[in-house]
Amino acid sequence: MTRIISSSETVLDSAESVTREMEVSQSAETGNRPGLRPRLVDWVQTWSVWGGCYSVLALILLITLAYLFLLRLVMIISYGDLAKLTVQQATQLFLTGLQFDLLVALCFITPQLTHLTFLPGKRLITKTSRLLLDLTWFVAFVFLPFLVIAEYVFFEEFQSRLNYLAFEYIVYPREVCCNIWESYPILELLVLVSAMGTGLFVLLRKRFHAQIESPLPFRRRIGFFTAVLAGIMLLWSVTSAESRQISRDRVVNECSWNGLYSFVYYAWTCRFDYNKNYLTLENREVDQRLRQQVIGPSDRLVENS
Numbered sequence: 351m352t353r354i355i356s357s358s359e360t361v362l363d364s365a366e367s368v369t370r371e372m373e374v375s376q377s378a379e380t381g382n383r384p385g386l387r388p389r390l391v392d393w394v395q396t397w398s399v400w401g402g403c404y405s406v407l408a409l410i411l412l413i414t415l416a417y418l419f420l421l422r423l424v425m426i427i428s429y430g431d432l433a434k435l436t437v438q439q440a441t442q443l444f445l446t447g448l449q450f451d452l453l454v455a456l457c458f459i460t461p462q463l464t465h466l467t468f469l470p471g472k473r474l475i476t477k478t479s480r481l482l483l484d485l486t487w488f489v490a491f492v493f494l495p496f497l498v499i500a501e502y503v504f505f506e507e508f509q510s511r512l513n514y515l516a517f518e519y520i521v522y523p524r525e526v527c528c529n530i531w532e533s534y535p536i537l538e539l540l541v542l543v544s545a546m547g548t549g550l551f552v553l554l555r556k557r558f559h560a561q562i563e564s565p566l567p568f569r570r571r572i573g574f575f576t577a578v579l580a581g582i583m584l585l586w587s588v589t590s591a592e593s594r595q596i597s598r599d600r601v602v603n604e605c606s607w608n609g610l611y612s613f614v615y616y617a618w619t620c621r622f623d624y625n626k627n628y629l630t631l632e633n634r635e636v637d638q639r640l641r642q643q644v645i646g647p648s649d650r651l652v653e654n655s
Contacts, residue, residue, distance in 0.1 A: 402564035403466045403474070404574045407459045409554070410487075414458055414494060418451040418608065419444075421498045425505055426605045435602065442596045443606045449593065450608035453585040456578055462486055467575040471565045480559065487558065492547030499539055501609040510604050512613035514622040591615050 401408065426435075426443065435443075465482070466474065473479060504512055530536065594607035616622065631639075 399564065401574075402566040403562040404463075404566075404571075406558045406561050407463055407466070410462075410490060411455050411459055413491075413550070414455040415448075415451055417494045417498055418455070419447070421501060421609075422447050422451075422605055425502065426602070429505065429509065430601050430605065431599065434599065439597050439599075439602060443602060446593060446596055446606045447608070449585065449589055450606075450611050453582065453589055454608050454610045456582045456585070458490075460578065460582070463575060463578055466562070467571045475563055483558070483562065484555065487555065488547065488551045491550045492543060495546040496543045497609065499543060503534060504609075505604070509601060511607060512609040512616075514616040514620060516613055517617040 422444065426432075426440075462483070465479075465486075469479065501512060504510070504516060508515065589611075591607070591612070594603045596603060596606050
């Protein structure tokens, strides 16, 4: 009897030890298996090392797209007729908007792309080059929130992206500045824009300078440069002002394209559709009103032969 009990205890002890070993093995395997977040962090770190200074441009590109996406979202929520906006139209709205935004964002980073590509590594980290990069980053980070606020205010006034009127505001600023100063809290908006831009610049400056110190072979730099130019050419060939015509709703169509693109388009073509931006009357009604105001009771119209 004693032997049977001893054998049973031995078997139980062996089973428990095997179970513990299996649990330890499973926990070790689970711990070694990377989750989504660690894998994402590893991917970002790998890209930062491989991309070097171009990871700076990639981050600026993503920040630009985020600003433009947020602007489009706020405008369609504020001024669009959401009850009539279908899922298909909303999808097409944001996809078309992404096409415009990506084209503009790639053009936006092209000057610094040229700087990083064709300036040799040692000259890239000189004091003058760093100051130039600092100035470029600061201006970009201040310009983006300024653009978003300016576009929103303009859209509130005209239900339109930046058009020929915005171009005339720059050409003839004296006639407009007083009206803008009286209509909007300019000082508060400038403080907000400066705070947002400066905060983002201070947050990313050290990271950016550390990344531009990573040397890259010239062939890889030319590859990045060529890829961006090819992307711009491809998007330019398939994008036009007519690309925004995705529905019969004018507000949806205006939200679907990009303010910087529309500004350059209208400044270059000098086109302006008064009927879409101002209330107008039919020619017959205008003629009738003019007759009532100009012609007196004793007047008689004589037609020229």
